[in-house]
Amino acid sequence: MPTTARERLTELLDGVTDPGASSVHRKLPKSALSVAVDGVGPLRFPISDEQAAQLRRLGRRARFGRGEQTLTDPEVRDTWEIPSDLVHVAWTDAFEGVLDGMRDELGLPPHCRLMPELHSMLLYETGQFFVAHQDSEKDDAMVGTLVVTLPSAYAGGELVIDHRGQATKHRGSRVNVSLVAFYADCRHQVLPVKSGNRITLTYNLLLAGDGIGPVAEGPLVGELADCLHSHFTTPVAPPYGGRAERPKRLAYLLNHEYTARGLSWSRLKGSDAAGVASLRAAAERAGCEATLALAEIQETWDAYDPDEDPWYREHDENEEDPGGHKDSGDADDGRYVLNDLIECTITLAHWIGPETGRLEQISLDLGEAEVASTTPTTDLTPYSSQYEGYMGNYGNTLDRWYRRAALIIWPRSRNFANRAESSPGWALDELSEMARAGEVAKAREAAQSLRPFWNASIQSGRQVELFGRALRTAGALDDAQTAALLLSPFPLELLAPDQAPALARLAARHGDAWIGDLLREWSTGWGFGPYVHAPEPLRWLADLPRLCATLLSADDDTTARHIVDLSWTWFMDRIRPVLVSPLTSRSAAWLTAHGEPLSGIIAAAAQTGSTRVLDGAITVANTGGDQALVLVTAALRVVKPHTAGFGELATGCAERIRASLARPPRTEDDWSIALPAGCECELCKVLGAFLQDPKRRDFDWPLAKEKRRHVHTRIDDAELPIHHETRRLGRPYTLVLTKTEALFERDRIARERHQADLAWLTENRDSFI
Numbered sequence: 106m107p108t109t110a111r112e113r114l115t116e117l118l119d120g121v122t123d124p125g126a127s128s129v130h131r132k133l134p135k136s137a138l139s140v141a142v143d144g145v146g147p148l149r150f151p152i153s154d155e156q157a158a159q160l161r162r163l164g165r166r167a168r169f170g171r172g173e174q175t176l177t178d179p180e181v182r183d184t185w186e187i188p189s190d191l192v193h194v195a196w197t198d199a200f201e202g203v204l205d206g207m208r209d210e211l212g213l214p215p216h217c218r219l220m221p222e223l224h225s226m227l228l229y230e231t232g233q234f235f236v237a238h239q240d241s242e243k244d245d246a247m248v249g250t251l252v253v254t255l256p257s258a259y260a261g262g263e264l265v266i267d268h269r270g271q272a273t274k275h276r277g278s279r280v281n282v283s284l285v286a287f288y289a290d291c292r293h294q295v296l297p298v299k300s301g302n303r304i305t306l307t308y309n310l311l312l313a314g315d316g317i318g319p320v321a322e323g324p325l326v327g328e329l330a331d332c333l334h335s336h337f338t339t340p341v342a343p344p345y346g347g348r349a350e351r352p353k354r355l356a357y358l359l360n361h362e363y364t365a366r367g368l369s370w371s372r373l374k375g376s377d378a379a380g381v382a383s384l385r386a387a388a389e390r391a392g393c394e395a396t397l398a399l400a401e402i403q404e405t406w407d408a409y410d411p412d413e414d415p416w417y418r419e420h421d422e423n424e425e426d427p428g429g430h431k432d433s434g435d436a437d438d439g440r441y442v443l444n445d446l447i448e449c450t451i452t453l454a455h456w457i458g459p460e461t462g463r464l465e466q467i468s469l470d471l472g473e474a475e476v477a478s479t480t481p482t483t484d485l486t487p488y489s490s491q492y493e494g495y496m497g498n499y500g501n502t503l504d505r506w507y508r509r510a511a512l513i514i515w516p517r518s519r520n521f522a523n524r525a526e527s528s529p530g531w532a533l534d535e536l537s538e539m540a541r542a543g544e545v546a547k548a549r550e551a552a553q554s555l556r557p558f559w560n561a562s563i564q565s566g567r568q569v570e571l572f573g574r575a576l577r578t579a580g581a582l583d584d585a586q587t588a589a590l591l592l593s594p595f596p597l598e599l600l601a602p603d604q605a606p607a608l609a610r611l612a613a614r615h616g617d618a619w620i621g622d623l624l625r626e627w628s629t630g631w632g633f634g635p636y637v638h639a640p641e642p643l644r645w646l647a648d649l650p651r652l653c654a655t656l657l658s659a660d661d662d663t664t665a666r667h668i669v670d671l672s673w674t675w676f677m678d679r680i681r682p683v684l685v686s687p688l689t690s691r692s693a694a695w696l697t698a699h700g701e702p703l704s705g706i707i708a709a710a711a712q713t714g715s716t717r718v719l720d721g722a723i724t725v726a727n728t729g730g731d732q733a734l735v736l737v738t739a740a741l742r743v744v745k746p747h748t749a750g751f752g753e754l755a756t757g758c759a760e761r762i763r764a765s766l767a768r769p770p771r772t773e774d775d776w777s778i779a780l781p782a783g784c785e786c787e788l789c790k791v792l793g794a795f796l797q798d799p800k801r802r803d804f805d806w807p808l809a810k811e812k813r814r815h816v817h818t819r820i821d822d823a824e825l826p827i828h829h830e831t832r833r834l835g836r837p838y839t840l841v842l843t844k845t846e847a848l849f850e851r852d853r854i855a856r857e858r859h860q861a862d863l864a865w866l867t868e869n870r871d872s873f874i
Contacts, residue, residue: 110335111355111477117328118357118380119479127268127375128287129207130275135256137199137282140306142226143191150256151279157257157302160228163187167227170241183233184295187226194223194306207286211249212375217314219286221251229262229295229303237267237294242367243309247289248374251308254283259301266293269484277303286310288374290362292486312372329387337393337516341474354515354523356400356451356471357384358478362485363510365455365464368397380479381512388514394523395514398456400471401506402482407444408503410492441492441503451476453527456513468565469527482507522554529562533574533591540581552587563594572599576607585615589623597627597671598645602655609661620664628671646672646702649709657712665713672706673718677725684725684732687781687823693735700739704751707740711750719750727757731855734761738862746872755873759866762859771852775799776844781823788815795842796825804842805832813840826851 135150142148145159164185168177204219213219224243240250252264254277264275268291277283287293295303333355340349359381361374373381381397388395453469487505515523525532532555539548555562563571572595579588588611600608612620649672656665680699683692703722710718726737737758744751777799780792788808795804808816813831820827826847832839 109474110332110339111474114329114332114336114355114357115477115479117325117332118383126210126212127271127291128266128273128275128285129210131203131207131284131286132278132281133199133203133284135280135282136197138194138196138253140195140255141193142187143193148255152255152257152302152304154302157228157230157304160187160226160304161185161230163191164228167225167235169235169238181238182235184235185228185230185233187228189223189225192223192226192306203284207251207284211286211288212378213248213312214314214378217312219248220246220311220313221308222311224307224309227305227307229259229298229305231298231300231302234262234297235295237265237292239292239362240289242289242364244311245366245369246311246313246372247309247367248312248372249286249288249310251284251286251310253306253308254278254285255304255306256280256282257302257304259298259303261297261299262303263296264293265296266291267486268292269480269486277305288361289367290374314371325383326386326390329383330390333387333391333393333514337391344473352472352475353519353526354471354475354513356398356453356476356511356513357381358400358476358480358482359510359512360480361510362508363399365399368399368455368457368464368510370397370457376479377510384512384514392517393514394459394517394520395512396457396459398453398467398511398513400509400511401452401454402509403448403450404446404482404505404507405448406503406505407447407501408441408492409444409501410441443503447502449473449482453511453513456527459524465528465531467527468562482509485509521551522558525555526558526562529559529566529571530574533571533578537574537578537581540578545582548582549584549587552582552590556590559590560594568595568599571595573604573607576604576611580607580611580614583614585619588615589619589626592623593626595627597624597668598642600627600652600668602648602651605652605655605661606659609656609659609664612661612664617663621667624664624667624671628675642675643699643702646676647705649705650712653709653712662713665709666715669706669709669713669715669718673710673715673721676702676706677721680736684729684736686732686783688731688735689822689824691824692732696732696736697739699736700741701743703736703740704744707750707754708744708748711748723753723757726754727761734758734862741866741873744873746869747874751873755866755870759863759870762863762866766856766859766863770856771849773849776802776848778825778827778844778848780819780825784819786815788812789819792816792819796827796844802844806840806842807835807837808840809837813838816840816842 140148142160142163144163145156148156164187166177166179167182167184167186168175169182170176204221208217208219209215222244252275254264256279257277258279259277262277264285266273266275266285266287268288275283275285336352336355338351340351342349357380359373359377361377363374370381385395451471453467453471455464456467457463458465485507487507489506491504493502493504521532521535525535536548536552539545539551563575575591575595579591582588582591608620649669653665653669656662656668676699680696683696686692706718707722709715710722722737725733729736737754741751741755741758778796780789780796791806795801806816817829819825820829820842826845828843828845830841832841
């Protein structure tokens with residue numbers, strides 16, 4: 106018994122919709138058509154080996170599509186294609202009757218017509234084949250494929266059509282014309298020809314007429330409307346706890362697959378047409394909107410490979426597994442055994458815009474309580490799958506990815522919010538349009554409905570594209586609270602110089618406190634690294650002077666100073682741990698890469714008069730170790746001549762380098778090494794004493810495995826010039842440490858680097874004034 110409105114709706118649709126066949130086979134006498142080929146003449150049925158050889162001379166290797174590519178690979182498709190412009194086909198009236206019968210058996214409405222469009226003529230010689238594949242939709246009206254096998258004597262070469270795991274074989278005939286029609290989403294293959302020649306005509310089947318048609322009002326529509334009303338008015342608790350809420354939408358997953366090109370109200374296949382027609386009528390009665398969409402589905406299963414499981418190898422491979430699931434049988438992942446479904450995510454990626462009628466790209470995650478389907482996704486074939494073996498923290502998993510079409514339904518009362526959640530760009534444009542029409546109060550009210558989902562929608566969308574529109578919309582609505590709502594999800598590094606005037610106008614209108622709060626909100630996510638759709642923060646910091654110059658020209662020095670101060674705080678939070686860590690080749694490269702962002706912050710601080718940042722940079726340069734020298738020198742080397750803010754920094758850097766060079770070089774008998782701070786354990790104390798001793802070069806140290814590993818880690822992480830190996834004699838083994846000549850080479854290289862940096866600073870000192 107169904108317990109929810111979704112389940113009742115599914116039961117109703119499953120009981121009244123005729124699924125139709127996925128493929129239809131018919132035969133006609135050989136007199137039903139005539140075929141002539143330029144260079145060969147009229148074909149005589151059954152086609153002789155002589156005429157087949159003539160066709161072969163006209164043929165070329167057949168190609169196939171893979172994604173955006175068109176390829177030729179006899180390991181995938183081994184057949185000969187005769188150019189279609191050489192082929193002339195004439196059918197008798199019987200062909201129209203066969204097409205009508207195929208239309209009915211495929212479950213398409215009787216008021217529609219199947220229009221055959223010749224695509225190719227193919228010759229399969231002995232041994233040739235075509236592996237399992239799906240046909241691409243070569244026309245916007247294409248719903249399927251028709252394969253016409255011409256009479257000839259051959260063995261093998263069966264056309265195998267698979268739909269939902271059910272395979273059907275179709276064989277040709279020596280005396281009759283064989284016709285097989287199937288939907289474009291059916292996977293199919295041609296098995297190798299064992300003897301003779303298989304010759305076929307392939308047609309694109311185009312659908313003429315509306316694939317849905319009118320639906321008579323009746324009990325079904327009324328019951329479906331009641332289900333929709335109950336669905337949208339009954340709160341549902343989240344699966345992992347939380348407050349129960351009413352569903353925002355219902356997604357009814359269709360039974361057939363559709364591409365972005367093939368998704369259309371007028372080209373629905375089989376039972377989809379009847380189900381969608383009834384649901385649209387029910388949605389109208391229930392006061393709801395409806396549109397078609399394409400969904401991306403990912404399922405993660407607890408699974409295992411029977412080849413790796415001793416228990417399974419002792420049992421019949423066809424036996425049901427302990428979890429109650431059978432192996433899917435898919436060619437890619439069928440050998441894995443499924444136990445439990447761990448997670449399923451469904452995201453709407455495209456839909457037919459309710460206003461435009463055109464396919465639009467969207468991004469909208471669906472919850473479990475928002476989805477209904479008469480065909481489980483697991484009955485379909487995934488377009489991709491990936492098995493992950495045991496990883497230590499969790500068991501083996503199998504990820505499967507599917508694409509499904511859906512009818513999306515939502516109450517008209519939630520029209521704006523539902524559209525906005527799926528397409529933030531549409532929402533911003535719609536709010537702006539309301540404001541231009543003088544409906545500012547209505548636009549502000551509509552904007553408040555975005556609050557529950559706006560952050561998530563923006564952060565998963567095209568942020569660069571949306572940011573400028575959000576700034577314009579916030580200005581048009583002229584309300585501080587609404588502006589903060591629209592703008593708060595964005596990261597600070599999206600702000601570009603050409604957008605600065607719009608932000609300056611908002612700051613002037615809503616005040617210093619408002620802009621300060623907004624900028625702090627924008628900067629909170631910086632610590633988590635670059636955003637998917639946003640510029641990398643370090644590149645943005647390097648260009649900070651241009652942004653501040655634009656803000657200052659708009660008389661907004663407050664916003665500019667806020668941004669500089671926030672940038673400095675974020676930068677120092679990122680850089681501080683490295684400044685107190687050992688200076689290694691890795692950390693030196695990392696610090697050097699941060700020189701340009703630092704120079705951008707300092708230059709912007711000088712523009713805005715931020716003494717906090719300028720004083721902070723000088724403090725870092727004067728009190729930090731060699732790590733700070735590497736960072737500051739890298740910043741000075743990228744500064745444009747005569748840029749304000751760098752004079753005192755360059756002077757202090759040069760003085761520190763001179764002081765370092767004034768210290769005498771290491772003597773030949775000084776083998777002392779400083780162990781960087783970081784651990785105060787007894788092992789590190791012993792290690793530090795050995796390293797600091799200027800006379801000792803070797804140390805034989807009996808240690809257990811875990812203790813040796815700790816010492817190894819301290820030496821390797823600091824890149825100390827120490828050779829370490831384990832002498833595996835006795836218990837415990839002995840860790841042998843030896844100081845190497847690299848100690849002196851490093852000192853020499855560091856001294857030469859200081860000399861080069863000092864020479865450069867001296868030569869360019871006038872450019873920092």
